[in-house]
Amino acid sequence: MxxxxxxxxxxxxxxxxxxxxxxxxxxxxxxxxxxxxxxxxxxxxxxxxxxxxxxxxxxxxxxxxKSRSRYLIGPKLFDSYLMVLKIVAFAVFIGISVATAVGGIYSAEENIIKIALEYIATLLSAVSQAFVWVTVSFAIAEHYDASDVNILGNKEEWSLDSLPRIPQKEARISRAETITGIIFTTIFVSIIYFYPKIFAIYSSAPSGMKIVPIFNLEVLEGFKVIIALIFLIGIAKETVKLVAGRWSLKIAIITSMLSIASLVFTLLVFTNPNIYNPYLADELKGLFNLNLSFDLANAQYYASRVLIIIIIAGSLGEIVGALYKGIKYNNIKL
Amino acid sequence: MEDKKPDALLESLVLELRRGTIILSVMSQLKEPQYGYSLVVLLEEKGIAVDAGTLYPLLRRLESQGLLESSWDTGSAKPRKYYQLSGYGKEIYGQLRKSWMNMVERMNKIIKE
Structure with a gap:
């Protein structure tokens, strides 16, 4: 029994x-x-x-x-998944390598082996995290069946009229453009996630290289989850474009909403005064023996404002561009 | 039925052909209520072997699609779940049967050419 x-x-x-x-x-x-x-x-x-x-x-x-399909990422999304995975792995590799090279040149650390070990460890950790994040976001897309069919339009009966027109050249979203987008997002995020210390002001002083970090690394550490989230949103946005392959109002709206989400999280990080090195102004003053007529702390404040304005302007430009193309080339019904 | 050819490809092709016929064979035997195992035996007697591991889940699926009705008979020593065509199932079976006849006719014609 x-x-x-x-x-x-x-x-x-x-x-x-x-x-x-x-x-x-x-x-x-x-x-x-x-x-x-x-x-x-x-x-x-x-x-x-x-x-x-x-x-x-x-x-x-x-x-x-069991009747339901049992896979994490189904055949509809698998090709895009593999492609994004390869692109992201490549971009992470470039990002970490660039960061290590820059960091290595200006680093006080003389021991090559130590630098190499740190490089390999960071690379492994970054690639595996990128793998996890990409897989998780595709698994979520699969779970909500955000397949190309759903993103692109209707589940309704198909008719000859609903066949999309062959997109005009300008309506196509070029693969090169989205791939470049993924690569830059990944490079930037992987540097700020794994190597934020290379964002610094470097100068040679008689006593050797002086490095004044821009960020307060300990505070930035606490923002890592948000930074990962920004990365996820960025990847999601480029993936939607990659899978869709052409502009339409729906794609424009989806990508714009993702841009807004990304902007909100980015501002959350960069408008927080605590993420900047609190001694930046003082250290710079000491470094250059400056005797300025204006207040450096004030200048730092303006610099961060300028950074924020650039971030907002960049996002707005992207959103306006997407909506413009989406409306202009929207010749399939929603 | 029992093709013992070692050719794996042929085997998989035959299996695919048979797969499409299982539902029709099952429905054809369910005008009267049957429980799973009696249906296995009944089909086997008629030369259509369907293994229980395929049939039991299939019965459940057809029931969830509204083609079959089921009831537990708890009166006898062994409780058994009986399946039978529903009204809708009978209707569908009639149409499916017609389609099958048509298909066989045309297929016979085409392969005898």
Whole structure:
């Protein structure tokens, strides 16, 4: 009896709980009937074994009972997933390499081996994190069935009229453009995520290289989740464009909303005065022996304002551009 | 039926052909209520072997699609779940049967050319 119970358990354990009992009962009946029909003078135990073997692998049987597809990333999204994964891995590699090279040149650290080890460790950690983040975002897209069909339009009946017109050249979203977008997003985010210390003001002083970091690294550490989120949104936005392949109002609206979300999170990070090195002004003053007629702290304040304005202007430009193209080239009905 | 050819490709092609016929064979036997195992035996007697691991989940699916109705018979010593064509199932079966006849006719014609 024990074997039968174990077999039934193996079949039903992953099935929806409301069907489990019913299926168990039915299978028990089936096994009973098969035992009865099993001729031959084996022991009862051997008969049970023969019958269960005939029923076959419980996992296969359970799969027959499940109707929903069981994959993390389905065939519709898999190609885009692989492509984005490759691009992101490549961009992370470039980003970390550039950051290490720059950091290495200006670093006080003389030990090449130590730099190399740190480089490899950061690279491994960055690539695996990028893998996780990309996979997670595609799995979410799969879960909500944000497949090309849904993003691109209607689930309704297709008719000849609903065939999209062949996009004018300008309406196409070039792959090169989106791939460049992914690469730059990834490079920038991976540097600020893994190597924020290279954002610094470097200068040579008689005592050696002086480095004044721009950010307060400890505070920035606390913003890592938000930075990862900005990365996810950026990747999501480029992926939507990549999969769609052409501008339409719907794509413009989706990408604009993602741009706004990304802008909000970016501002959340960069408008926080604590992320900047609090001693930046003083250190710079000491560094250059400056005797300025204006207040450097004030200048720093303006610099961060300018940075924020640039970020906002960049996002707005992108949104306006997307909406313009979306409206202009929107020749399939929503 | 029992093709013992070692050719794996042929085997998979035959399997694919048969897969499409299973639902029709099952529905054809469910004008009267049957429980799963009695249906396995019945089909086997008529030369259509369907293994229980395929049939049981299929019965459930057809039921959820509204083609079959089921009821537990708890009166006898062994509780059994009986399946039978629903009204809708009967209607669909009639049409499916017609389509099958048509298809067989045309297929026979085409492969005898």
């Amino acid at each position: 024990d074997l039968i119970d174990r077999y039934i358990y193996a079949v039903t354990k992953e099935l929806p709980s409301k069907q489990r009992e019913d299926i168990s009962e039915e299978l028990r009946g089936l096994i009973d009937d098969m035992l009865e029909a099993h001729k031959g003078d084996q022991s009862h135990e051997d008969k049970i074994r023969a019958v269960l073997m005939a029923l076959g692998n419980p996992v296969a049987l359970a799969n027959n009972y």
